[in-house]
Amino acid sequence: MTRRPTLKTIADRVGVTVSAVSLALRDDPRISATTRSRIQEAAEALGYVYNRHAAGLRRGDSGTVAVCLNDLSNPFFTEFLGHMETRFREAGRMMLFCHAHETPSIQARFIRQMAEHGAAGLILVPVEGTSRADLEGPRVRHLRDFPLVLISRDVADTAFDRVINDDERGIRLLFEHLYALGHRRLAWLGGGGDTSTAHDRERSFRREMDAAGLPIDDATMHHGPTSLAFGDSMLDELMALPTPPTAIVCFSDVIAFGVLAACYRRGLRPGIDLSVTGFDDMGAAAYSAPALTSVRVRTDLIGDRASELLLARIAGDRQPAVREMMPPELVVRETTGPPPETGMLPPRRRG
Incomplete structure (x- = not known):
């Protein structure tokens, strides 16, 4: 040769x-x-x-950054990639990528491998159940003083930068929208497993219900995988209740799309017979039929800010770690309307 x-x-x-x-x-x-x-x-x-590899060895910087996403089966998480890739390409850096499949062992192995291959930094959407020890414990000493930014999901008390969505505010926006329409019987379809997003969104839903003086019934509080099948399967159970809900608040757009599919199977008209809301405002939300009311997570702002922070850390910024929350936006479309049996109810003072 x-x-x-x-x-x-x-x-x-x-x-x-x-x-x-x-x-x-x-x-x-x-x-x-x-x-x-x-x-x-x-x-x-x-x-x-x-030979960029040889040049990187001379500089002590490989010119690469690593990105580890938790689950590509949910299209929402892929939306971060485009924003981050653009920023890194403009900075002259190549992006290494891992799909962790919500599996801690895959995440841990990739973190070690990207350190072994000399990646300059890492952006991480933590898999379900990731703890502070997984990022700062004795088995990950190679992450000590390593540029790392967490996005989308939070890990409490970690010493690394975090850029996340304000999930509690997002649920509050949805609740206030449905309450103003006259809804008083709301169901919750939770997903996300053992993650900050799952905990924060459900906690906010319970808090808003309580502040409005509305009862929280175990029969209308359900948890399952973030999947179309979960949303589809739960509608029959909810509508079989003696007093079924007039609105269903879903943890994510994916679950909401499953609910919409079940509505058509039952002959229910979303936004007329039953209001349905999602969360994330994936690209497909505007094109479902009818279009889905959802909370827009600013993947563009989160991706851009995370990239900016990582590049600054790689360049030597040693300021204390930051935890930044990006404000979401309510996007009202066609799957929400007044309760069918009452029309618009008069406002009721909350709290």
Whole structure:
């Protein structure tokens, strides 16, 4: 096999020093235009390819950043990738990627591998159940002083930067919207497992119900996987109650899409016979039929800010870690309306 051409190969061909070749390939003006042209032509003729790995070893920076997402089966999480990839590409960095499948062992193995391969930093959507010990314990000493930013899901008390959505505010926006429409019988379909988003969204729902003086019934509080099947399967059970809910608040758009599918099977009209809300405002939410009322998580702002923080840490920023919450937005579409049997109820003072 022919050996890969090196800077010395080019230097010998042109009759200059290796340092002159290095400067010329970077268009350094210290090398005359004529010599630069000769060197660059020789490099092209020899098939020279810049060895970024070797250069990274010399600089102590591989030029790569790592991104580990928890679950690609939920399209919401992929929306972060586009925003982050753009920022890293503009910064001249290549992105390594891992799909952790909500599995702690896969996440842990990738974190070690990306450190072994010299990644300059890591953005992480923690898998379900990730604890502070998983990021700062004795088994992950390689993360000590390592640039790491958590997004979407929080890990309490960790010493790393975190950029997350204000999930409690998002549920409050949904509740206030449904309450103003006249809904007093609301059901909760929770998902997300053992994550900050699952805990924060359900806690906010319970708090809003309590503040409004509305009873919380175990028969209308359900938990399951973040899946279409869960949303689809729960509608029959909820509508079979002696007093069924007039609105269903779903942990995510994915669950809400399952509820919408079940509505059509039962002949229910979302937004007329039953109000349904999602959370995340995935791209598909605007194109469901009818279009889904949801809470928009600003994946663009979260992705951009996380990338900015990571690049700053890589560059040497040693300021204390930050925890930033991005405000969500309520997007009202066609799956919410007044309760069917009463129409619009007069406002009722809460709390």
